[in-house]
Amino acid sequence: MRFHFLSPLFLCSSSIVAPVASFAPRVPAPTASNHGRTSSQIYAKNPTETHSVDHSKTIDSVKNALSGVALATVLWTAPASFAGATHFSSFINDQVVASSVASAKEMASGTGSRVNKDPESLLRYGLPINNKEVRELQKNIESIRLNVSSKRKTSALDDLKKARSIVNTKESKMTSSCRDPNVCSSIIQSMKDKMGPLEESLQASTNYMNGSDQEREALDKSYVTQDKIQKDLTALEEQMVPAGYVTPVPSDYNDLPQLQGRATVEMVLKKPNGEPFDIEGTLSKEAKMTMVIDGYAAPVTAGNFVDLVQKGFYNNMDIQRSDGFVVQTGDPKGEAEGYVGTPSKAVGAGKHGERLIPLEIFVTGDKGPFYETTIEDEGRGGQATVLPFSSYGAMGWAREEYEPNSGSSQFFWLLFDSDLTPAGKNVLDGRYPCFGYVVEGADFLRDIKEGDVIVSAKVTDGAEKLVQPK
Known part of the structure; x- marks a missing residue:
């Protein structure tokens, strides 16, 4: 049944x-x-x-x-507002991790009026971790993906600049939350190594006409590289789940x-x-x-x-x-x-x-x-x-x-x-x-x-x- x-x-x-x-x-x-x-x-x-x-x-x-009928239409199409930052987790004294209180309009699913439909992003936000630096890094890395898919190349480059600044200046604050700091340092280095090629392909896409095969090829390359960085991000955040x-x-x-x-x-x-x-x-x-x-x-x-x-x-x-x-x-x-x-x-x-x-x-x-x-x-x-x-x-x-x-x-x-x-x-x-x-x-x-x-x-x-x- x-x-x-x-x-x-x-x-x-x-x-x-x-x-x-x-x-x-x-x-x-x-x-x-x-x-x-x-x-x-x-x-x-x-x-x-x-x-x-x-x-x-x-x-x-x-x-x-x-x-x-008008009410039904409103209910079907009413926009939802989200604030990803409110989903940052915090430790409780008994080592049980709890995420901050949030209303339905402040879910972990995104920022502004955009709904986060990405399952891997939602899974990352669902991890019981407590590190605001990695959540800020996550926001910027995921924003690159959205901007690439909508051809907002300048915005994608700006997000990449912010993400690179975080991994370069706040690495110790992120690795301090890891079960094995050395493993996290290796993951962060892997992310850094991929950010150079990502910047190159994004810059290349700005040199071509909108809709050209060359632009599409450069954006496709950017998308693939960004996806690899996101997988590193997942591995980094999973390392932050407390042992046991x-x-x-x-x-x-x-x-x-x-x-x-x-x-x-x-x-x-x-x-x-x-x-x-x-x-x-x-x-x-x-x-x-x-x-x-x-x-x-x-x-x-x-x-x-x-x-x-x-x-x-x-x-x-x-x-x-x-x-x-x-x-x-x-x-x-x-x-x-x-x-x-x-x-x-x-x-x-x-x-x-x-x-x-x-x-x-x-x-x-x-x-x-x-x-x-x-x-x-x-x-x-x-x-x-x-x-x-x-x-x-x-x-x-x-x-x-x-x-x-x-x-x-x-x-x-x-x-x-x-x-x-x-x-x-x-x-x-x-x-x-x-x-x-x-x-x-x-x-x-x-x-x-x-x-x-x-x-x-x-x-x-x-x-x-x-x-x-x-």
Whole structure:
């Protein structure tokens, strides 16, 4: 059983429609033993009183919202404003890293009115690190990429100048945050070595006419070099995660798999009739996607997914939904509507013995995720989540609409669109956990249809970070 999609309007939220879930994943209903935990919240640290939602009032509000076409248009197209600098992390005395408090308009996803759709950038901002110099470096390096793609050559050169100044004058401040300063020094040197060729290709692009083959060649070379620098940047920031850092999870969930860090998963899909995937005229016999699964932001959700991948649960499974908004899978054949396994004592089992997991939401500024309740139920609507649904191919965990602890094995890829699902203004952030992004091959999602088959899913990196229940 799968999501029941209602209308594009439900992908957006405001003070009127925010409490309403946009999707209704038709996954196992909870048994009597775990029903009623909807209003019970469990935090990684300080538990607080929960807030319930009167769904009858919610429905009335939605009806009011639907009466205005103009309102719908505003909700679909309202711009979101972001301030990347507010996402800088800070250490807590007990060595738990928490990012600063931010509203939905101050998410980690970019600056100004621009929405950050880059999954690798979002993953970098989601790292539990505390170094303002590297965040400033990140802002400038990523800005080079945006300026190259829009042919703002002078701006790209200016960003490069700022980035070079940071690596030349603030190296010691960055390496002081690293687990191994020597490793970080080598990474920074690698970045410096690439900045010279990047400047040369950017300067060369300014010497040619707009639209010429020579300009395109110089910009392509710049883009490739900048991408290599970004990969160095990722390696540098990953070195800044404190040694032994683990996102705190309540002991209630110790009988569920947990991912302590990040893992990489590769999936290969084929069409059942042997036809190729067609992406804007480019044909491929198979679709191959690489995903980074984030146990920093969603240790229980990510752990459950990686555990199922390692068990081969998704191998030879059909895609069960593809409607232009999401691509979804994870519902096995037979009466069970999820993975049948040892249930968690905290949330129980589904009606067919499905292993259920709790809803897991990590808000920017908190020390760890909270569980079994939505951001709206907590009265925190509008606050930013550590990983936002603002990238094409963002991965979310499916569940029953009004039961937070009903997720088992179904998940979806969001086909992000800044108009229909604007970051900070959709009803996914804080209501469904985002636990990773497609970082390679996301374009294949455009031609993945119901009935296409996941030939294989495997963990290619980070498998050792999966901790099984003791």
